[in-house]
């Protein structure tokens with residue numbers, strides 16, 4: 001059974017998030033937050049933070065049980081919504097078999113959390129991945145997303161110089177566009193006789209995302225978009241291994257599991273997938289190490305070095321390059337493919353916006369078959385606006401997380417060091433006070449003069465600060481490149497009732513994305 005099926009309880013109807021009436025307590029708390037108490041001595045105690053009251057012994061766990069529990073079966077986004085409506089913009093969920101969660105759903109308070117996060121922002125990573133790096137493969141450096149403190153900072157500094165510099169991204173415009181072109185050819189190949197995308201279209205988008213990011217992380221085209229895929233090929237094996245790792249994260253970190261005490265079947269499967277994944281990543285990193293040895297220092301300085309080559313030169317440690325490559329592949333496949341599917345859905349269901357996008361594409365890219373240049377990319381302002389507006393209205397990651405680094409006043413309450421803070425994008429992104437007509441898909445709001453948002457902390461799809469998404473620039477390049485190519489070549493139609501989505505680690509479509517795809521001149 002796939003992790004998608006396993007999580008069938010997390011069902012949410014797309015764009016039908018109920019707008020609940022705010023309770024009196026919630027409204028009063030909005031006013032209290034406005035007073036902005038910042039001193040620890042005058043702040044109210046942690047115990048005063050509103051939230052569902054735990055019962056003796058069973059705490060709040062019963063609320064998630066079938067039949068009796070009012071929070072049973074909610075997706076994470078719906079849980080956040082429900083707590084916000086009942087208890088206000090700062091509330092907590094305590095009395096659970098896991099640490100308390102502090103929910104912060106107001107952009108001012110989000111701002112104060114991020115502004116006080118310090119130089120080593122804490123964010124819990126996936127335990128099973130951290131365990132793999134620290135305990136199973138002791139020779140490997142823990143990957144960026146699961147490292148902490150000084151260890152994280154040193155790694156991140158080296159990675160930032162490679163991943164966050166615009167000059168290092170520009171050289172990828174052409175190769176990433178080539179991957180997009182291969183995907184266009186593949187869309188023509190997999191289109192059914194009725195002119196539709198097949199029911200497994202999101203899997204195809206996953207292949208595009210892995211093909212794109214493995215070019216960045218491993219300096220190689222795996223060949224996932226070829227007509228037929230040999231099941232024994234590195235491409236197919238890598239795809240299966242990554243899927244196995246995600247199943248493992250869900251089975252070991254999200255579902256209740258005994259893996260920390262017993263090697264359960266799910267644990268063994270996870271370790272097996274990680275071993276395959278590490279082995280393949282190492283193979284390509286070693287190729288790059290060998291290649292670098294054959295290039296003279298002068299030639300190396302003159303050449304446009306790839307991300308992997310720069311990582312190897314900056315860290316002087318192939319193991320770090322392997323663990324970073326694995327992070328990129330784990331963090332950069334499901335995210336990017338989920339976002340691109342949401343953009344296609346928004347445009348297919350908003351034909352007037354799609355037509356406007358195509359006007360821009362026809363003007364900037366008169367020949368749909370040539371490779372897009374950096375200058376053309378820069379002119380695609382409406383493409384960029386559509387990407388942003390989709391990430392606003394349909395965030396694939398419902399919340400940003402931080403472990404509070406020191407005792408801190410948040411929303412007028414004393415919050416102890418170590419508390420897990422959950423900052424709900426799903427609420428701030430759609431709130432009328434930050435985004436007028438927030439439930440409508442209006443890419444124009446991101447164009448100059450469009451009045452994008454009144455608050456800089458209301459829209460943070462890639463997180464914020466020193467720990468923000470390190471792949472943001474690559475993700476945007478991939479998204480803009482594919483959206484430009486797809487809508488320059490095709491018109492997408494959605495001829496079915498509104499699609500259903502669900503949150504399992506992130507947003508997925510439950511309804512197959514069988515777009516009707518019509519060729520454009």
Ligand code: HEM
Nearest residue numbers: 145328331332335336339462463464467468469470471475
């Ligand atoms: C549209 C697609 C993507 C979205 C929405 C996204 C979103 C995020 C978010 C919200 C975070 C947490 C940031 C924070 O805590 O402040 C994050 C972290 C991260 N992302 Fe992305 N991401 C995307 C694509 C990518 C890609 C393509 C890569 C790889 C090239 C990547 C690599 C990472 C890594 C390594 C981290 C951990 C950074 C750290 O802990 O220092 N992401 N991402």
